[in-house]
Amino acid sequence: MKIKYNPLPSYGDHMTLKKFIEMVETGCFIDYDGCGYYATKTKISDKLILPSHITGREQRFSMETGKFTTVNIKKTIDKNFDYVVWYYKIGDKMCKKRLTYIFNHYKKTFNLKTTLCFKSNGEFSFFRPIDNKIFIIFPYSVVEAIDIGFNITVISIGEFKNLCQTSEEGYIFILLHEIKHAIDYTHNYIRFQKEAKKYNEINLNLQPIEKRADKFAIKEIKKWRKKKTKVNFTD
Numbered sequence: 001m002k003i004k005y006n007p008l009p010s011y012g013d014h015m016t017l018k019k020f021i022e023m024v025e026t027g028c029f030i031d032y033d034g035c036g037y038y039a040t041k042t043k044i045s046d047k048l049i050l051p052s053h054i055t056g057r058e059q060r061f062s063m064e065t066g067k068f069t070t071v072n073i074k075k076t077i078d079k080n081f082d083y084v085v086w087y088y089k090i091g092d093k094m095c096k097k098r099l100t101y102i103f104n105h106y107k108k109t110f111n112l113k114t115t116l117c118f119k120s121n122g123e124f125s126f127f128r129p130i131d132n133k134i135f136i137i138f139p140y141s142v143v144e145a146i147d148i149g150f151n152i153t154v155i156s157i158g159e160f161k162n163l164c165q166t167s168e169e170g171y172i173f174i175l176l177h178e179i180k181h182a183i184d185y186t187h188n189y190i191r192f193q194k195e196a197k198k199y200n201e202i203n204l205n206l207q208p209i210e211k212r213a214d215k216f217a218i219k220e221i222k223k224w225r226k227k228k229t230k231v232n233f234t235d
């Protein structure tokens, strides 16, 4: 498979492959902590590197026994690369800052009473009407997140991959999707209620409420990309 490259993300640790191997060998990084991608000095690739690729020992979780077992796997290090970008599972402070900044913008613009909540150790994002909360649950990385079924529709994943230039944009996309649910909930409650009732039906992705949220995210993310250089997220 051809390796794809993207600009380095503004979060995640960019380090030499040598340093990464050192960190793994000293036990600083294990698969559970996050995941890495091979990189060059200026770009990140879509080729995954996990600590277990270096140690040759992979921890596997069994749904049946509820326990982890260690499995020996083939060691694979791609020496064609000199760098790695390592993402911590819980996301990164900078990424959270950006998401909070963007969230606050919509909160103000649409007069929402919604709150934003970050969690780790999960694999999706959602809007919870009962307490008007958006949850962004950081797994390993956005790329992983899609694989394990982030709350993005199948339709939008295709578009999403072309749309988002960095994995950070993936988080923004997800946030925008949930914000649209919050807007619908706040300003179109009757319709929201009606549509939310259909949630038990199959084909969740085709529900109008989901389509609308994706459409909103697709439209809005372009604005944030344009603004990226102008907005100072650190304040």
Ligand SMILES: [Zn+2]
Pocket: 151, 177, 178, 181, 209, 210, 213
């Ligand atoms: Zn949704």
